[in-house]
Amino acid sequence: MASEKLRPDKLKGHLDLLLLEILAEGPAHGYAVITALRDRTDGTFDLPEGTVYPALHRFEDAGLLTSDWDSRSGRRRRIYRVTPRGRLVLADERRQWSRFAAAVDAVLRGSVPAVAPAVVAP
């Protein structure tokens, strides 16, 4: 069963990390990347799938990915691979995400007592 979906803007800034992470596991075409993203997040991100392609092309422009065309299955597909530079960027993105998530988590955990209603003396 699909979990509650999040708006695409919640993914803003983090899509790069997710796409690179999926592609770091092996070469894949766009649809496979999107399917993997959907399956792993249980459809959490309600992302228009077509908008992933400009992101992949942007990574290729930046030298984080390379691509080749494959037509063995009878349909032309562009296969993306992470470059060594892409792996460096991915490692950096992972570190940043860990710090970000840990910081947010720490605040959220620490906020539980803070939101309890304060006892005000009459």
Add this chain to the structure above:
Amino acid sequence: MSTSDVSPVEDHLDALLVALDGAPRQVRAQLAEAEAHLWDATAEGVAQGLEPLEAERRAVARFGPVAAVAEGEAARQRVPLTSLGRDAISSVLGLCAVGGLAIGASAVLTWAAGAVWGARFVATDPGPGALTAPNCSRWLAGTHGVTCRQAAIADWAHDTVLVRSAAGLLGVVALVAWFGWRRWASGRRGRPAALPPWLVDTVAAVAFGVAAVWLLGLGADAFTVEAGHGAGQWLAAAPVALVLAVVFGLRLLAHLRRTHPPVWASVEVAQT
């Protein structure tokens, strides 16, 4: 692929083809990717038990609006403002260098014109109002056997050459700055060429062309109104501006002639 006339996937691909902007090969590649995606998604839907048409509709809905994809691709291809700024600064420095050096070159011609045809050819005749006692004492200081008017003309001719020489020095400074800037900017990673190569040539050709005509007009005016007094200061600068206008004009022409014809033109040629 659905054989029916009604195909949401084909309609979506048609709309995408119209919306995408870019080089033909790039657009074809983007369209091929989208096509593979949409038919893969349709096949997945059919495998899950959907009717083909319904599977196509779901694939299209998941793919998202054409405008979002086209805007994403357009944003990716948009030249960054930083690149535009770097190119603009480089172009302005280059033009300042050429302009300054041109004025410096006109200083040499002005000096030569004064040496050959006299200071009156280079400097305008001072009106009677300028020949006051304090001015005359300043102009006549260190001179012998000349009138105040002659001394004033010699001083103004000298000032004209001096000011233009100073502009030439500023041109050298701008040239050094331009070289330094270009060296720094070329070292920036992933820097695309932001400004079209013909833009600077167009600006320079127009600017120097207008300047040449204007200077020639001032020179002609000095001949008709001032009996040639001071005409040399304009006529010495006009050839420099004219030469630069021609040089930049030829560069512009070369750029325009190098421009490739549209792709459809070569296709037509190949078919005939």
